[in-house]
Amino acid sequence: MVVKSDGYFAxxxxxxxxxxxxxxxxxxxxxxxxxxxxxxxxxxxxxxxxIIERFYRTHLINSDEKVGFQIRLFREEPIPFEDVYNxxxxxxxxxxxxxxxxxSNHDNSTxxxxxxxxxxxxxxSSEFYERIKAMYYEKSxxxxxxxxxxxxxxxxxxxxxxxxxxxxxxxxxFLLSYCDKIITTATSTFGYxxxxxxxxxxxxxxxxxxxxxxxxxxxxxxxxxxxxxxxPPTLECKANVKINPTEVEPYLRxxxxxxxxxxxxxxxx
Numbered sequence: 001m002v003v004k005s006d007g008y009f010a011x012x013x014x015x016x017x018x019x020x021x022x023x024x025x026x027x028x029x030x031x032x033x034x035x036x037x038x039x040x041x042x043x044x045x046x047x048x049x050x051i052i053e054r055f056y057r058t059h060l061i062n063s064d065e066k067v068g069f070q071i072r073l074f075r076e077e078p079i080p081f082e083d084v085y086n087x088x089x090x091x092x093x094x095x096x097x098x099x100x101x102x103x104s105n106h107d108n109s110t111x112x113x114x115x116x117x118x119x120x121x122x123x124x125s126s127e128f129y130e131r132i133k134a135m136y137y138e139k140s141x142x143x144x145x146x147x148x149x150x151x152x153x154x155x156x157x158x159x160x161x162x163x164x165x166x167x168x169x170x171x172x173x174f175l176l177s178y179c180d181k182i183i184t185t186a187t188s189t190f191g192y193x194x195x196x197x198x199x200x201x202x203x204x205x206x207x208x209x210x211x212x213x214x215x216x217x218x219x220x221x222x223x224x225x226x227x228x229x230x231x232p233p234t235l236e237c238k239a240n241v242k243i244n245p246t247e248v249e250p251y252l253r254x255x256x257x258x259x260x261x262x263x264x265x266x267x268x269x
Contacts, residue, residue: 035199045167048171060118063116065115067180067181068122068178068194070122070188070191071088072190073125079208081127083207087205090219091219098147099143102139112146115146116145129150173193173194177194186205186258193227201221201222211257224256224264230262
């Protein structure tokens with residue numbers, strides 16, 4: 001049996017008998033592979049740590065709760081801003097991710113409580129940050145808690161060739177990983193890294209055409225902390241017959257956000 005792949009992928013290695021026993025001993029919790037490898041081997045350089053530390057100490061360190069949104073819009077599947085924003089709000093309402101607000105005609109006399117919530121918005125666009133920030137500026141929260149909304153950068157365009165762009169993107173992945181609640185965009189590798197580092201199961205925003213269904217949810221809670229491999233290796237026997245990897249190992253399953261091809265590691269329950 002041959003594994004075809006253009007790079008290292010933990011789920012693929014679990015399929016190879018020569019590595020299987022060793023990997024099972026190293027990672028008894030199957031969906032902890034990326035989390036442990038990332039936390040111990042993926043160490044940013046000092047300039048990136050400086051960005052992370054400055055922002056965290058300035059804006060997030062005194063928060064009682066940190067809510068992080070990673071919103072990625074894809075050129076190949078353009079979605080109107082209002083549609084995306086409405087789905088973010090629908091997800092937040094259903095899953096109780098953001099503090100609830102009184103309606104506009106409320107007298108704003110809610111007693112202030114000591115709880116402070118910080119909302120971190122990560123996006124190439126500033127529109128989502130501006131809308132959420134204005135929402136909490138104009139209305140009182142039902143609980144009386146104070147809400148602060150932050151966005152470190154809004155570069156408008158992704159420039160993977162620019163070193164400083166990459167440094168800021170990496171810093172924001174780590175900042176997102178420090179949030180208590182993580183909401184990511186479906187199929188975004190940026191979000192995968194952040195929730196993988198956190199070891200947290202994120203809420204996944206379904207804002208792509210192929211994932212949006214009439215009457216369907218605006219988001220789903222991921223069943224695994226592992227990133228998704230969009231293009232998994234194929235397994236072929238000597239008879240040149242393709243085999244479904246999920247039928248070989250029970251802890252390999254389809255991804256929440258990239259069906260039907262994507263694969264990721266899950267813990268057995």
